[in-house]
Amino acid sequence: MIEVIERMKRKDPYEKEFHQAVEEVFGTVRPVLERYPDYRRSAILERLIEPERLIQFRITWLDDAGQVHVNRGYRIQMNGAIGPYKGGLRFHPSVNLSILKFLAFEQVFKNALTTLPMGGGKGGSDFDPKGKSDTEIMRFCQAFMMELFRHVGPDTDVPAGDIGVGAREIGYLFGMYRKLRNEFTGVLTGKSLGWGGSLIRPEATGYGNVYFASEMLATRSDTLAGKTCLVSGSGNVAQYTVEKLIDLGAKVVSMSDSSGFVYDEAGIDREKLAFVKRLKNVRRGRIREYADKYPNAVYTEADPQLDFNPLWDRPAQCAFPSATQNEISGKDAQNLLRNGVFLVSEGANMPSTPDAIDIFLANNVLYAPGKASNAGGVAVSGLEMSQNSMRLSWPREEVDSRLKTIMKSIHKTCLDAAAEYGKPGNYLIGANIAGFVKVVNAMIDQGIV
DSSP: OHHHHHHHHHHSTTOHHHHHHHHHHHTTOHHHHHHOTHHHHTTHHHHHTSOSEEEEEEEEEEOTTSOEEEEEEEEEEEEOTTSSEEEEEEEOTTOOHHHHHHHHHHHHHHHHHTTSSOEEEEEEESOOOTTOOHHHHHHHHHHHHHHHGGGOBTTTEEEEOBTTBOHHHHHHHHHHHHHHHTOOOOOOSSOOGGGTOOTTTTTHHHHHHHHHHHHHHHTTTOOSTTOEEEEOOOSHHHHHHHHHHHHTTOEEOEEEETTEEEEOTTOOOHHHHHHHHIIIIISOOOTHHHHHHSTTSEEEEOOTTOSSOGGGSSOOSEEEOOSOTTOBOHHHHHHHHHTTOOEEEOOSSSOBOHHHHHHHHHTTOEEEOHHHHTTHHHHHHHHHHHHHHHTOOOOHHHHHHHHHHHHHHHHHHHHHHHHHTTOTTOHHHHHHHHHHHHHHHHHHHTOOO
């Protein structure tokens, strides 16, 4: 295993995020490899870290002033052993191969945990939607799809949204796909309700994360009612994490964006959350405006010179990192513990550094890795695919009920796998082993391909 990781680092020395994701998974599955030596003889590790297909392309588009711009586009089809590739498209200046490979790698095991037949993939562009007009975003999405359409389809690869890609972008992407292919198929998820989208899809990642946290607390005969919760982010995942926490009687005291964070000791109620939704989804403003609207809240500007994030240095019992990768460092983890946090449930992908994870596990924190706790989004994307295939739409209650059932099943799967390998209560090991075994068994069944 060490040789595989070292060889990977030599071949792609600059892909730090991808290396981190691989080391985290491979570091926990050693007992599986010892139990099943056939896995090593089949070069499973080497096959898992190489994308089945990696597509990179140029995107050329015109802004409103007639200026030509060039961006890079990507689609990584990581592993399709258990179904069509499934994973989001991210439009953000930080997008590069390392980040997309880490996300695609995580997606493989996350999708396996949902019990739905979906492989893992990811894609996107270094295009920044911020500050762009709707017409500019439409032109970019159309140019992006003019290349991507060759590589996706309802039985091949079904992208979804991610950071920078919401219902607006999905609409523009789908419109061009439909024109180019002359067909109306479920090639994208996250669509608007009027033309194939699923109820609960926007809420699914945040809701699912809270459902998973509730299951963890239930193992200690506890609930979220009355708990003070720290939430990072203010996008889709964070908004619906806050909404469901309010539903279950918790008090949320923070939200953030790349500019900084707000701390509202009185709690973010439904009225304040509605303001954040309008601010972010309609006006596309900055979270600092929350403190202007509600003067009792304190806004703290992001300071890149600090070696910790002050958001995680506030009194609370539960933390829901829902912004981006590696947002909780080892020092942040220590601050969380010192302030009384005993549950961390990840809404973002890989938001905790390895040092932070080690601290959580060493201190008996209920720690849910993102591949388990934020799987609700892709789970409901899978349900959207099913509805599209059957040409029907399930009511909200049915989709929410299925989401709850899936999250409960993922929770049990993680606990069972951890217990089977002698690590009871360790959700990180349980999630990694359960997802790994399902994918690897499918790969072996299908031969050397």
